[in-house]
Amino acid sequence: MEKAYAVYADPDGKIGIDDRMLALGASGDQWVELTVDSLVPLPPEADLFFLPRRRPAGINRRSGRPELLPGEERTAVAAGLPPGYTRLFLPAYRSLPSAPRLPLFGYTAVAAVNGRLFIAAQKTDEATEGWRVREREAKKIPALVRKKLAAHPKNRILKQLAHCTLVYQCLTARNIFLGRGEGGVPVSSSCNARCLGCISLQPAECCPSPQERIAFQPAVEEIVEVAVPHLQAGKTIISFGQGCEGEPLTVWPRLVRAVERIRRHTGAGTININTNAGIPQGLEALAGAGLNSARISLLSAIPGHYHRYHRPQNYSLDQVGESIDQLGALGVFTSLNLLVMPGYTDRREEMTALFRWLHRHPVDMIQLRNLNIDPEWFWKVMGPGDGPAVGISRFCAELKREFPGLLVGNFNRPL
Numbered sequence: 158m159e160k161a162y163a164v165y166a167d168p169d170g171k172i173g174i175d176d177r178m179l180a181l182g183a184s185g186d187q188w189v190e191l192t193v194d195s196l197v198p199l200p201p202e203a204d205l206f207f208l209p210r211r212r213p214a215g216i217n218r219r220s221g222r223p224e225l226l227p228g229e230e231r232t233a234v235a236a237g238l239p240p241g242y243t244r245l246f247l248p249a250y251r252s253l254p255s256a257p258r259l260p261l262f263g264y265t266a267v268a269a270v271n272g273r274l275f276i277a278a279q280k281t282d283e284a285t286e287g288w289r290v291r292e293r294e295a296k297k298i299p300a301l302v303r304k305k306l307a308a309h310p311k312n313r314i315l316k317q318l319a320h321c322t323l324v325y326q327c328l329t330a331r332n333i334f335l336g337r338g339e340g341g342v343p344v345s346s347s348c349n350a351r352c353l354g355c356i357s358l359q360p361a362e363c364c365p366s367p368q369e370r371i372a373f374q375p376a377v378e379e380i381v382e383v384a385v386p387h388l389q390a391g392k393t394i395i396s397f398g399q400g401c402e403g404e405p406l407t408v409w410p411r412l413v414r415a416v417e418r419i420r421r422h423t424g425a426g427t428i429n430i431n432t433n434a435g436i437p438q439g440l441e442a443l444a445g446a447g448l449n450s451a452r453i454s455l456l457s458a459i460p461g462h463y464h465r466y467h468r469p470q471n472y473s474l475d476q477v478g479e480s481i482d483q484l485g486a487l488g489v490f491t492s493l494n495l496l497v498m499p500g501y502t503d504r505r506e507e508m509t510a511l512f513r514w515l516h517r518h519p520v521d522m523i524q525l526r527n528l529n530i531d532p533e534w535f536w537k538v539m540g541p542g543d544g545p546a547v548g549i550s551r552f553c554a555e556l557k558r559e560f561p562g563l564l565v566g567n568f569n570r571p572l
Contacts, residue, residue, distance in 0.1 A: 161191045161275065163215030165231040166207045172234060172274070176225055178215030180268030181382060182246025182277045184546050185500025186536060188223050190216055191268045195245050195550070196275035196492050198268070202239035203276065206264065208255035214249040216397030226252055235264035236276045241330075241567050243525045245276035245549045247532050248325050248497050258534055261354055262522035263527035279550060281525055285338065294335065298322060301334040301562060317343055317371050321401055326342055333387055339429070340387045341399040343371050344380060348403030350433050351468035352531040353538055354392045354496075371402050380415040381422070388419065388423055388426030392571050395419075398431030398452075406432050410440030413446045420447035427572045431494065434480035441483050445511035449572050450490040453477060454525060456498075457507055458514035465539060466496075481518040490572055492522040498535060503552040505544050512559050522558065522564040 163178040171408070172396040180191040212225045213233040266277035302319045309315050319342065321330035326560035331343030348355075397405040397412060403546045405412060409438040416428055427449045434440060456466040470565045484491045493515075501507065528535070547555075557565060 158191050159194055159270055161196060161270050162227055164214060164234050164267050164269050164274065165213045165226055165228075166234050167232075168230050171205060172205070173231075174269040174272065174372060175215065175500050177218055178226055179218060180266070181214050181223060181249035182266035182268075183215060183242060183249045183500065183532070184246060184503075184548070187500065187545070188214060188249045189246060191246065191266060191277055193270060195273075196268055196270065197210045197242075197278055197280065199236060199274040199276050200242065201237050204237035204262075205267070206235045206237060206262065208235055208248065208250060208259065208264070210253040211250040212253065216355050220463075222313055223249075227500070231435055233430045234267050236267050236278075237262050238265055238276065238527060239284070239395075241280060241282045242278045242289050243274075243281040243497060243549065243553070244278050244499060244527045245568070252533060259531035261531075263529045264532060265527070279553075281553070282568055285568055285570075288338065288568060292358075296557075297419055298331060298334060304332055309382055312382055313345075313373055314375050314383050317401065317516075318383075320369075321399075325401075327400070329396060330401075332393075333383060335567065336390045337389065339394040339396055340383075341401075342380060342383050342395050343399045343402035344375050344395055344397050345403040345405045345408045345416075346371050346374060347407050349407055349435050349470045349472065350404065351470065353466050353468070353530060353535070360409050366501065368403060373518055374408065377411060377415045377418060380412075381418045384415070384419050384428075385422045388428070389423050393425075394427040394429050394450075395567055396429045396569065398564050404433055404435070405430055406434075406436040406439040409436060409442060412439075413442045416443060416446040416448060427569075429569055433467065434477045435469055437476055437480040437483055438451060439491075440480050441487070444487040444489050448489055449531060450492070450569065451480075451484055452492040452494045452569060453481065454494040454496065454526075454530070456496040458510040462507075462539065478514070478518040481520060485519065490522070491520045491571075492524050492569070493520045494524050497549065498528045498532075499537075499549050500528075500546045501539065503546040503549050505547065507553060508547070512556075515560060515563075520563070522566065522570075524567055524569075525553070525565065526567070 161180040
């Protein structure tokens with residue numbers, strides 16, 4: 158049987174393979190040997206990260222024991238996954254006392270098989286149009302951005318999306334200029350939660366946010382001006398609640414007026430909201446105005462754990478369940494944006510609570526989302542938990558077995 162070997166980065170950033178050490182991944186605070194059946198080839202769209210002041214770990218082939226790779230200058234390596242892949246294991250390493258906190262990305266274990274790099278992940282969805290940008294399309298994007306900004310010079314949303322497109326290379330921002338797929342329309346500068354891993358706003362003592370939150374409140378006219386032509390292209394989605402904004406429900410009265418105006422212009426396409434669902438009356442009003450789908454973020458269905466991570470302001474997990482029930486009754490396609498963390502999501506206590514919660518508050522789809530956070534920071538705040546984890550692969554299998562009619566994937570669907 159083929160073996161997976163440990164990888165590392167040298168001081169010059171060159172990736173090396175240590176064939177004296179078998180590859181390890183991490184599930185919570187446990188190190189697990191990476192076998193070939195838990196690995197897939199490194200996708201060309203994936204990013205590689207070097208983890209500063211973190212010593213990589215592996216299994217010594219002679220002794221059979223886990224240990225740090227020889228050489229203090231060696232650095233642990235991780236991968237950031239493209240959409241459509243779900244992480245199975247975190248990288249295995251030991252941090253030095255001087256190790257800085259990692260930026261808010263999803264860190265996946267990397268191994269080598271027959272001299273090629275592999276990742277500890279599984280393919281869980283096929284990227285639809287709008288989640289892939291071909292080279293010839295990428296070359297056209299700057300000109301498309303300039304053209305749209307020239308046509309709508311006062312639209313602040315488009316200026317924000319231009320920044321997200323050219324600086325962050327955000328796919329939902331790009332899609333607005335390409336006129337296809339799921340297009341992001343940021344609408345809110347504030348939030349009613351203080352999530353531990355918020356990618357658009359973090360306190361100064363934390364770590365850099367990978368995206369900058371919008372600093373203005375869009376007018377209804379600006380929202381309509383961006384949304385209508387995108388929807389009229391057909392088989393497209395506009396989504397409120399992007400990584401560069403807060404919680405769209407905090408401005409739900411304005412959003413209701415915008416959706417009503419949009420639907421007076423066109424009945425085409427799908428209007429979606431990505432939300433924490435903490436304001437049920439806002440979602441009910443949006444559904445009445447023409448909202449088609451909603452994606453609701455959740456780390457845990459255990460109330461104390463939910464509050465510890467999401468840190469909601471003036472709402473609780475009960476309101477989230479109420480929102481799901483209302484959306485289902487109103488015919489809105491509802492997805493759970495499940496924040497997946499190996500060694501946490503697949504703990505038996507978390508799985509039992511989630512399955513019970515889903516039986517009480519059924520949804521149409523589970524979208525598996527790799528949680529972007531420094532693993533050690535996550536464990537420090539959330540705690541190690543009780544009992545071993547069963548593995549993300551087994552979690553996915555049990556989820557599908559428990560809910561055979563449930564769609565499981567990674568992407569919003571046009572309806």
